Amino acid sequence: xxxxxxxxxxxxxxxxxxxxxxxxxxxxxxxxEGEFFGFLGPNGAGKTTTMNMLVxxxxxxxxxxxxxxxxxxxxxxxxxxxxxxxxxxxxxxxTATAREMLELHGRLYHLPTKRIQEQIAKxxxxxxxxxxxxxxxxxxxxxxRRRLDLxxxxxxxxxxxxxxxxxxxxxxxxxQLIWNHLRDLNRRGMTVFLTTxxxxxxxxxxxxIAIMDQGQIxxxxxxxxxxxxxxxxxxxxxxxxxxxxxxADEEVNTKASDPYVRGRR
Amino acid sequence: MGTFFSDWYYLSIxxxxxxxxxxxxxxxxxxxxxxxxxxxxxxxxxFSKVEGFxxxxxxxxxxxxxxxxxxxxxxxxxxxxELVQDISCGYFKKLLVMPIHxxxxxxxxxxxxxxxxxxxxxxxxILLMIFGVPINTGFFGVIAMFGxxxxxxxxxxxxxxxxxxxxxxxxxxQSMFVLVFPFLYLTTSQAPKALLPPxxxxxxxxxxxxxxxxxxxxxVLDGWGNPAIWQGFLVAGILFVVMVSLTLASFKSxxx
Numbered sequence: 001x002x003x004x005x006x007x008x009x010x011x012x013x014x015x016x017x018x019x020x021x022x023x024x025x026x027x028x029x030x031x032x033e034g035e036f037f038g039f040l041g042p043n044g045a046g047k048t049t050t051m052n053m054l055v056x057x058x059x060x061x062x063x064x065x066x067x068x069x070x071x072x073x074x075x076x077x078x079x080x081x082x083x084x085x086x087x088x089x090x091x092x093x094x095t096a097t098a099r100e101m102l103e104l105h106g107r108l109y110h111l112p113t114k115r116i117q118e119q120i121a122k123x124x125x126x127x128x129x130x131x132x133x134x135x136x137x138x139x140x141x142x143x144x145r146r147r148l149d150l151x152x153x154x155x156x157x158x159x160x161x162x163x164x165x166x167x168x169x170x171x172x173x174x175x176q177l178i179w180n181h182l183r184d185l186n187r188r189g190m191t192v193f194l195t196t197x198x199x200x201x202x203x204x205x206x207x208x209i210a211i212m213d214q215g216q217i218x219x220x221x222x223x224x225x226x227x228x229x230x231x232x233x234x235x236x237x238x239x240x241x242x243x244x245x246x247x248a249d250e251e252v253n254t255k256a257s258d259p260y261v262r263g264r265r
Numbered sequence: 266m267g268t269f270f271s272d273w274y275y276l277s278i279x280x281x282x283x284x285x286x287x288x289x290x291x292x293x294x295x296x297x298x299x300x301x302x303x304x305x306x307x308x309x310x311x312f313s314k315v316e317g318f319x320x321x322x323x324x325x326x327x328x329x330x331x332x333x334x335x336x337x338x339x340x341x342x343x344x345x346x347e348l349v350q351d352i353s354c355g356y357f358k359k360l361l362v363m364p365i366h367x368x369x370x371x372x373x374x375x376x377x378x379x380x381x382x383x384x385x386x387x388x389x390x391i392l393l394m395i396f397g398v399p400i401n402t403g404f405f406g407v408i409a410m411f412g413x414x415x416x417x418x419x420x421x422x423x424x425x426x427x428x429x430x431x432x433x434x435x436x437x438x439q440s441m442f443v444l445v446f447p448f449l450y451l452t453t454s455q456a457p458k459a460l461l462p463p464x465x466x467x468x469x470x471x472x473x474x475x476x477x478x479x480x481x482x483x484x485v486l487d488g489w490g491n492p493a494i495w496q497g498f499l500v501a502g503i504l505f506v507v508m509v510s511l512t513l514a515s516f517k518s519x520x521x
Contacts, residue, residue, distance in 0.1 A: 055362045077364045080362055080364040083362065085358075085359070085362045087355050087359075088355075089355035090354070091354050091355030091356035091357070091358060091359045093283075093351075093356055094350075094354070096279070096282070100279075100282075104278075104279050105363070107271070108275060108276075108363045108364075109364065110268055
């Protein structure tokens with residue numbers, strides 16, 4: 001672990017896209033080793049841009065980002081070894097099986113063959129895909145795809161797991177299953193950085209939460225701290241008072257493109 | 266450096282596996298070249314009797330390299346489509362957050378194109394030999410022919426990859442396929458240069474694909490002394506360097 005005790009250190013982070021759109025405007029925060037950290041905000045608040053900068057998928061305009069003491073921009077290879085990333089869009093190779101994908105990822109993280117086989121067996125069991133491990137990903141349901149995506153991001157046992165809306169599009173059972181996996185991973189010492197639109201998800205899983213709006217962090221703290229600071233009964237009220245929009249509205253916006261929820265309406 | 270070759274190898278294996286999944290996807294790229302070869306060689310057979318057409322060469326022999334070429338155009342076009350699929354589903358981003366050399370991602374795609382062009386071009390070549398087309402430069406001529414065509418296929422595949430990286434638009438990348446027609450047909454693929462109208466002849470001279478077609482044709486019909494062979498290699502090599510450089514530049518700009 002890095003000396004400061006913080007595994008993620010972000011200082012004055014800013015991103016201005018070509019055309020002048022300021023997506024992130026001077027964001028500073030730290031995440032402790034082993035912490036479950038939640039990142040909330042309305043659509044367009046800059047959450048995904050921030051997360052993409054944390055894993056060097058988007059180049060920052062200014063500021064510094066360190067993961068486990070390594071500078072993301074100048075030491076990306078060291079950072080990539082330490083992070084896992086499950087994105088909002090589930091990136092799978094439709095023409096490959098779960099086992100083939102896990103093996104390829106193990107190879108690309110340069111793990112020894114024996115360790116890859118052990119990890120594949122362990123992860124398939126963890127995400128309950130053992131029986132379908134040799135089927136093509138194109139035949140998987142939404143929940144299975146999300147669980148495989150999670151397994152892929154865990155193949156190298158990362159120190160930090162970045163999750164961007166990990167349960168979007170899942171039914172309540174699959175969502176609960178993912179929550180259990182995440183809790184378990186965090187209990188074993190993995191730092192989890194999560195963005196979500198689901199209030200229940202944030203309240204249930206996250207030890208500390210930061211709320212972002214218009215490219216800036218407007219408040220942060222543990223759930224009890226946030227409730228006390230904003231004199232609120234629940235996280236929804238905190239969200240409303242800090243961003244001016246309701247978290248429920250944000251859920252509705254997100255669910256408009258969510259096939260599972262759309263089907264239930 | 267060891268990890269670079271390992272990344273390249275495993276990404277190539279992944280890409281090569283995609284070639285035959287599903288196997289049905291290979292059928293059009295095998296059928297179309299042979300279809301055009303059979304139709305054109307039968308319907309235009311008398312064209313070989315026209316004054317100015319190479320002596321002692323049948324029209325079937327004359328257009329045989331075009332059939333191999335068409336198969337290679339088809340195989341090269343898939344790289345861009347697969348890349349844009351990886352980008353749109355998010356798999357490409359997954360690769361970008363791994364400790365791998367980004368050059369290995371591009372080289373993995375080019376290796377797939379090379380393997381597929383040898384596979385598809387080889388099958389078409391076997392069919393052509395069954396139809397009675399001889400290869401005058403023999404076994405080494407076949408090797409040289411594939412060498413030239415692999416270089417060209419990899420260069421051509423870069424057009425789709427550049428479009429995928431610059432636009433991330435699947436429809437646009439798929440529509441790049443239409444470029445095959447002007448680039449293939451505004452060459453000496455259908456008739457010798459001497460028999461083409463003057464304006465057409467000028468276009469053909471400036472179309473780099475002409476030199477590859479002529480190079481392959483020289484290997485099939487003539488012998489090693491024909492300068493079209495080294496000219497074909499030279500043009501294929503230049504195209505390869507230019508197009509791969511442009512692809513790498515697009516790759517870097519896609520990360521900004």
